[in-house]
Amino acid sequence: MKPNHLKHLFIVFFFLSFGQLSTFAQDLFPDGTPIPDWFRETTQTPLSELGKVYKITDHGVVSDSTQVQTKALQAVIDLTASKGGGVVVIPKGVFLTGSLFFRQSTHLYLEKGAVLKGSDDISNFPVVMTRIEGESVKYFPAIINVDGVDGFTLTGEGTINGNGLRYWKAFWLRRQWNPDCTNKDEMRPRLLYVSNSKNIQISGVHLKDSPFWTTHFYKCENVKLLNLKITSPSEPVKAPSTDAVDIDVCTNFLIKNCYMSVNDDAVALKGGKGPFAHQDKNNGENRNILIEDNTYGFCHSTLTCGSESIHNYNILFRRSKVEDASRILWLKMRPDTKQNYEFIKVEDIVGTAKSMIYIKPWTQFFNLKGEKDIRKSKASNITMKNIDLKCDIVFNIQESDQYELSNFVFDNLNLTTKNGNKKSTEFINNLQLNNVKIKEL
Numbered sequence: 001m002k003p004n005h006l007k008h009l010f011i012v013f014f015f016l017s018f019g020q021l022s023t024f025a026q027d028l029f030p031d032g033t034p035i036p037d038w039f040r041e042t043t044q045t046p047l048s049e050l051g052k053v054y055k056i057t058d059h060g061v062v063s064d065s066t067q068v069q070t071k072a073l074q075a076v077i078d079l080t081a082s083k084g085g086g087v088v089v090i091p092k093g094v095f096l097t098g099s100l101f102f103r104q105s106t107h108l109y110l111e112k113g114a115v116l117k118g119s120d121d122i123s124n125f126p127v128v129m130t131r132i133e134g135e136s137v138k139y140f141p142a143i144i145n146v147d148g149v150d151g152f153t154l155t156g157e158g159t160i161n162g163n164g165l166r167y168w169k170a171f172w173l174r175r176q177w178n179p180d181c182t183n184k185d186e187m188r189p190r191l192l193y194v195s196n197s198k199n200i201q202i203s204g205v206h207l208k209d210s211p212f213w214t215t216h217f218y219k220c221e222n223v224k225l226l227n228l229k230i231t232s233p234s235e236p237v238k239a240p241s242t243d244a245v246d247i248d249v250c251t252n253f254l255i256k257n258c259y260m261s262v263n264d265d266a267v268a269l270k271g272g273k274g275p276f277a278h279q280d281k282n283n284g285e286n287r288n289i290l291i292e293d294n295t296y297g298f299c300h301s302t303l304t305c306g307s308e309s310i311h312n313y314n315i316l317f318r319r320s321k322v323e324d325a326s327r328i329l330w331l332k333m334r335p336d337t338k339q340n341y342e343f344i345k346v347e348d349i350v351g352t353a354k355s356m357i358y359i360k361p362w363t364q365f366f367n368l369k370g371e372k373d374i375r376k377s378k379a380s381n382i383t384m385k386n387i388d389l390k391c392d393i394v395f396n397i398q399e400s401d402q403y404e405l406s407n408f409v410f411d412n413l414n415l416t417t418k419n420g421n422k423k424s425t426e427f428i429n430n431l432q433l434n435n436v437k438i439k440e441l
Helices: 003-026 070-082 165-177
Strands: 053-055 063-068 086-090 093-097 101-103 105-108 114-118 128-132 134-140 144-147 150-156 159-161 194-197 198-203 207-208 217-219 222-228 227-233 247-248 250-255 259-261 265-270 283-294 295-299 300-307 311-333 340-361 378-397 405-420 433-441
Touching: 053 063, 053 070, 063 105, 070 086, 070 093, 070 101, 070 105, 101 105, 105 114, 128 194, 247 283, 265 283, 265 295, 265 311, 295 300, 300 340, 340 405
Parallel strands: 053 086, 063 093, 086 105, 093 114, 101 144, 105 150, 114 159, 144 194, 150 198, 159 207, 194 217, 198 222, 207 227, 217 247, 222 250, 227 259, 247 265, 250 283, 259 295, 265 300, 283 311, 295 311, 300 311, 311 340, 340 378, 378 405, 405 433
Antiparallel strands: 128 134
């Protein structure tokens, strides 16, 4: 090759490389800090990298959808841990279980056609100290529980079926008898609960029909949810409180290439509740959360702050398709909790929803615990950008002395709606509306 051609190739390579580096350098969280490379490492962990295989059917577990095999399944997990770790493999078939507890250096893999099915008898879930709805209390564990580990992978091509129908029917019957019953009053397990852990990957599987929250992560860091399908029905029986992902006092959290359609919030940011929540060491903030390249079916909101939430910082929600959400962004403002939602960006969204943004005082199940005055909250540095949406109401925002809204930016919005309701933004301090196109039907 001639030297001149080599020179031209070098120049092209240099600019391509520089452009790629520039793109990475410009990939920022809402507060302007760079997104670490860790968030770009999105390869699903293969079975071959999870250690020695412990197939449950080689250790006394049988494929029987009518027989609860919690003890036999837990024995395989404990054996795996006692041998220095490895991966518990669920083969094709249906396996019924109560609560299972994974330990350090143990992982879970579901083969194609494998179904790990939760029992619909609450007596198969012992009461333990756990975290639920912004409080650390005695309640029921999940079907899959992971606590205090460094490194846990749940992956494969199979399904974890929460088998929630019986719980849902019981919940609505109780609510009919007592309209004031809370979400916890009807005894229900979650599907997956990971706590006090780091370096977690949940990938590839279908998580469906949870009795309560589908996945819940508490005091975790470096968590990746990749290529998941998370579903629960809205009809013929509504699956109450089956949030797809609840993030509770976590740092560095990635949700990517997932499909979520549930009868509650798709992604909810938790952290604590009550007038003294900031003084409780069990509570805290969520920071550096990246939610991208997902598809949303029916849900109450694609991204929700609250209601049990204290501080959410650096939340980036982007490049997603919304098919039937009630809301895109929902800021739940509790009167009994001092809340601070800041540096949240929602961008590059297409689809349909009832409301683009929804901010109103939260009125369900709050408790001032004898305090006379409400706790004032605030939301600031909120950006919604590059959104092409068909919705009923664009700005579904209510002015209130309960909270302060400031530094909101709405940029490059193409909206078709029955009601733009732009007037409801007038009380926001330092509001910017740039290239906001609203076509009212």
